[in-house]
Every structure is written in C-alpha cells, then in structure tokens.
Amino acid sequence: MNYKISQRAASLAPSLTLAIDSKAKQMKADGLDVVGFGAGEPDFDTPQHIKDACAKALADGFTKYTPAAGIPELRQAIADKHKRENGLAYQPSQIIVSCGGKHSCYNVILATCQAGDEVIIPAPYWLSYPEMVKLAGAKPVIIETSDRTEFKVTPAQLRAAITPNTRLFVLNSPSNPTGSVYTPDEIKALGDVCVEKGVLIMSDEIYEHLLYDGAQHRSVASFSPAHLEHTIIVHGFAKAWSMTGWRLGWCAAPAPIAKAIEAVQSHSTSNPTSFAQKGAVAALTGPQDHLPKWLAEFSKRRTYAFHQLNATPGLTCVNAKGAFYLFPNISQTGLKSADFCARLLEQEKVAAVPGIAFGADDYIRLSYATSLANIEKGLARIKNFCQQLKK
Numbered sequence: 001m002n003y004k005i006s007q008r009a010a011s012l013a014p015s016l017t018l019a020i021d022s023k024a025k026q027m028k029a030d031g032l033d034v035v036g037f038g039a040g041e042p043d044f045d046t047p048q049h050i051k052d053a054c055a056k057a058l059a060d061g062f063t064k065y066t067p068a069a070g071i072p073e074l075r076q077a078i079a080d081k082h083k084r085e086n087g088l089a090y091q092p093s094q095i096i097v098s099c100g101g102k103h104s105c106y107n108v109i110l111a112t113c114q115a116g117d118e119v120i121i122p123a124p125y126w127l128s129y130p131e132m133v134k135l136a137g138a139k140p141v142i143i144e145t146s147d148r149t150e151f152k153v154t155p156a157q158l159r160a161a162i163t164p165n166t167r168l169f170v171l172n173s174p175s176n177p178t179g180s181v182y183t184p185d186e187i188k189a190l191g192d193v194c195v196e197k198g199v200l201i202m203s204d205e206i207y208e209h210l211l212y213d214g215a216q217h218r219s220v221a222s223f224s225p226a227h228l229e230h231t232i233i234v235h236g237f238a239k240a241w242s243m244t245g246w247r248l249g250w251c252a253a254p255a256p257i258a259k260a261i262e263a264v265q266s267h268s269t270s271n272p273t274s275f276a277q278k279g280a281v282a283a284l285t286g287p288q289d290h291l292p293k294w295l296a297e298f299s300k301r302r303t304y305a306f307h308q309l310n311a312t313p314g315l316t317c318v319n320a321k322g323a324f325y326l327f328p329n330i331s332q333t334g335l336k337s338a339d340f341c342a343r344l345l346e347q348e349k350v351a352a353v354p355g356i357a358f359g360a361d362d363y364i365r366l367s368y369a370t371s372l373a374n375i376e377k378g379l380a381r382i383k384n385f386c387q388q389l390k391k
Contacts, residue, residue: 012131016357017365020341024351035378036351037366040176041244042324044294046279049286050241054279066274068266069258070097070250074277077284078235078250086219088228094258097280098265099272101206101236101249106132108202108232108251109168111260113138117167122153123359124327126176126204130359138167142359147318147329151178155189162193168200171220174207177358177365178327179302179320181211184218191220191227201231206249207323209240209291212299215321221252229254239323240291241283246276298324301368301375308379309366314386324369327355331362333389340364347388348381 020038027034057063069075075092082088098104105128113119115137121129122143130140143161145151158169171190173182182190194201201220208217221231236249251261302320309317309328317328330340337354341364344350355363368375 008135008137011134013127013357015127017127017353020345020351020353023345027345027349032349034345034349034351035374035381036370037368037378038351038353040239040325040367040369042239042242042294042369043371044242044290046242046246047283047286047290050243050279050282053282053286054275057275057278062275062278064274066271066277068270069262070095070272071274071277071281074281074284077281078252081284082233082252087222088219088233088252090252091255094252094255096251096253096258096261096265097272097277098249098251099269100247101204101234101238102128103247103269104234104236104249104251105129105202105204106135107261107264108234108253108257109133109136109138111257111264112200112232113167116165118163118165119168119170120158120161120166120199121170121359122151122172124151124175124177124355124363125170125359126172127357129170139165141166144359146360147316147327147363150318151175151180151327152182152186153190155193158190158193159197162197162199166197166199168202169194170202170204172204174210174215174217174320174322175325176207176323177325177353177355178318179323179325180318181215181217181321184216187218187220188223188227191223191230195224195226195230199230202234203231204234206234206236206239208235210295210298210324211322212295212302213319213321217322232257237280237283242294243279243283246273246279248272248276248280297372298368301370301372302326304372305366305368305375305379308383312379312383312386313390315382324367326366326368327360327363328366329363330355333386335389336361337364344382344385348385350378350381350385352382 024036075095113136117138232253237243314333353365
C-alpha cells in the first residue's frame with residue numbers, strides 16, 4: 001500500500017526534546033546509568049492538596065463532559081489569578097482551558113493565522129512554535145539572538161522583521177530554552193512596537209513564577225488597554241505546580257479571539273479532562289507554600305551548574321534568570337549540537353538536547369529540574385567529555 005502523507009505532516013520536525021528523553025529512559029530501562037538533562041518538567045511531585053481535589057472529583061463521579069472551554073469554576077479562578085497577580089481584568093468568557101500549554105499555543109496560532117501570514121519568532125525558541133505556525137499554513141520568521149545579549153530580541157530587530165504580512169509575534173519570558181527574562185521596560189518596548197504596527201502578541205508566560213536573582217515578570221498585556229487588546233496570554237499548570245502529565249493549560253484573549261479559539265477546540269479535543277480541572281481549581285485557590293521551597297532548590301542547582309559549566313573546557317554559559325534551563329555555548333569544542341549530544345549520550349551516558357532543535361546550533365539545553373546529585377554526576381561526565389575533546 002502506498003500511503004500518502006499530507007504535506008502538512010511531512011513538513012514537521014519531530015520533537016527532539018521528547019525523542020532525547022525517550023531514548024534516555026529506554027537506556028535506563030536497559031540497565032544503563034544515564035543522567036538525563038532533557039525533560040522540561042519539575043522533579044517534584046504535584047502538591048498533595050491538588051491531587052486530593054482530583055481524587056475527590058473522581059470519587060464524586062465528576063467524570064463526564066464539561067463545557068469545551070473548561071468548567072466555569074476554573075475559568076473564574078484563572079480570571080481571578082490574572083487580576084490578583086497581573087492586574088489584568090478578564091471575564092471568564094475570555095479564558096479558554098486547554099489540554100496543556102502546548103495545546104493553548106497551537107489553538108492560538110490556528111485561530112489567528114493562515115496561509116500568507118507571517119509569525120515572528122525570536123531564536124532560540126521553544127521548538128514547537130515554528131512547527132505550529134507551519135501547521136496553520138503560515139510562515140515562521142526567525143530573529144536571531146545570542147548569549148551576548150542574553151538571548152533577547154531588541155525593538156529594532158522586531159521592527160525590522162515586521163512586514164505587511166506579519167500577523168503574530170511570539171514572546172516567551174521567562175524563556176525555554178535559555179532561561180532569560182526580559183525586564184518590564186524591555187517587555188513594554190517590544191509591546192509598543194506591536195501596538196504601533198497592529199501586530200498581535202502571543203505571550204507565553206508558563207514559567208512566570210520561576211524567577212531568580214530578583215528578576216521580575218510583567219505581562220505585556222498589563223501596560224495599557226492597547227497592549228491588552230493586542231495580547232493573547234498562554235499559560236499552564238505544568239511548571240509551577242508540577243502538573244506536566246495532567247495536560248492542563250489556558251489562554252486569556254480578547255473576546256473575539258477567545259470565541260474563535262473555543263470554536264477550534266470544540267471541534268478538536270472538546271473539553272480538557274473533567275476531574276483534572278477540579279485539581280487545577282485547587283492549584284490556583286489553595287496554598288502556594290510549595291513554590292518558595294522549589295525555587296530555593298532550583299536556584300541552588302542553577303548556581304552549581306552555572307559555575308561548573310563555565311569551568312568546563314570549551315563551554316561558556318550565561319546564567320538563567322528564570323525557568324529551569326541553562327543554555328551553554330559549545331562552539332569552542334568544534335562540534336555542532338546534534339553531534340555533541342549524540343556523542344555525549346553514547347560515550348558518557350548523559351542526555352542533553354541539541355540547540356539546533358531551538359534554532360541555535362552552537363548551544364545545548366540542560367534542564368536542572370533533576371536532583372543535585374544527578375547534576376553533579378552529569379556535569380562531571382560532561383567535563384570529562386569536553387576534556388577528551390581537547391586532547
């Protein structure tokens with residue numbers, strides 16, 4: 001049988017982060033001592049009160065369809081969160097609960113972009129953004145950045161990239177994969193350009209609560225009514241509440257866009273999992289005392305890894321201000337990222353993600369969302385690997 005695959009599907013690059021994580025897990029299952037720096041998920045368990053709320057929902061029989069955009073209680077809790085923490089006034093009808101932050105990003109792009117549109121994406125980027133744009137039939141336009149500017153795009157770069165076909169600008173702060181965080185002034189300046197040019201902003205804020213060294217998060221939607229009208233926030237429960245497998249995210253959008261996103265979702269996934277939504281309500285309305293403990297531990301790991309990486313021959317690394325990733329520069333080793341990571345996994349049993357997946361082939365991504373013991377062992381192996389390259 002000659003199976004014909006759609007051009008849309010054939011054009012996609014597989015997720016290298018998932019592929020690396022899957023290979024590392026298989027090697028572990030085969031009995032090998034692998035240190036994994038690949039997966040972008042906290043190693044902490046979901047807080048107990050969240051699990052309890054979900055278990056109660058199951059016990060109470062809350063297992064049926066819900067409205068496609070999520071239960072009213074959760075949409076209200078999300079609107080309340082944005083008012084309380086971000087100073088943003090959203091109606092619950094402007095909140096669409098999805099099957100994860102990734103799903104929210106896809107919904108936003110699918111609902112706002114089509115063939116002939118351009119979407120501006122700063123690199124390094126989260127690897128799924130360009131592929132989602134392609135699925136919508138639109139064109140990704142990449143703006144290059146580097147560690148010399150802490151991987152931040154400037155207003156001048158953004159302005160130069162905008163054309164009459166530009167529909168959307170993707171802003172991710174704190175950033176995956178680099179851990180960089182734009183200052184409020186930098187966020188406003190980028191938002192000002194988009195407002196002036198009539199370009200929508202998809203602001204991915206899922207790492208909002210993971211900040212270090214006094215870094216501040218401010219949503220681009222919060223600077224003026226015009227900024228709010230041009231912004232679609234995407235967010236989720238995966239990172240700050242360690243709910244990666246729960247598959248729950250949301251977006252907050254101007255009413256016409258929210259309505260379009262709800263329509264898209266109603267014909268694709270319908271509602272997110274019913275009982276998981278009850279857990280999400282508890283996540284937003286219950287105690288948040290887990291987060292300072294997690295941040296303290298993440299910061300300890302980050303500091304250790306930052307110093308060790310910069311003490312490794314051939315590597316340089318800027319420190320992260322948010323999320324749980326470091327993005328060291330490997331260009332002095334003479335290897336490109338895919339070759340570096342393949343050899344590192346084969347020779348030292350360390351799994352890292354090649355920077356080429358994020359549009360930056362001179363870098364690799366390391367997640368420090370793993371124990372300090374694993375980080376110490378893994379970085380010692382990376383140091384040994386790089387020392388061997390120098391011989």
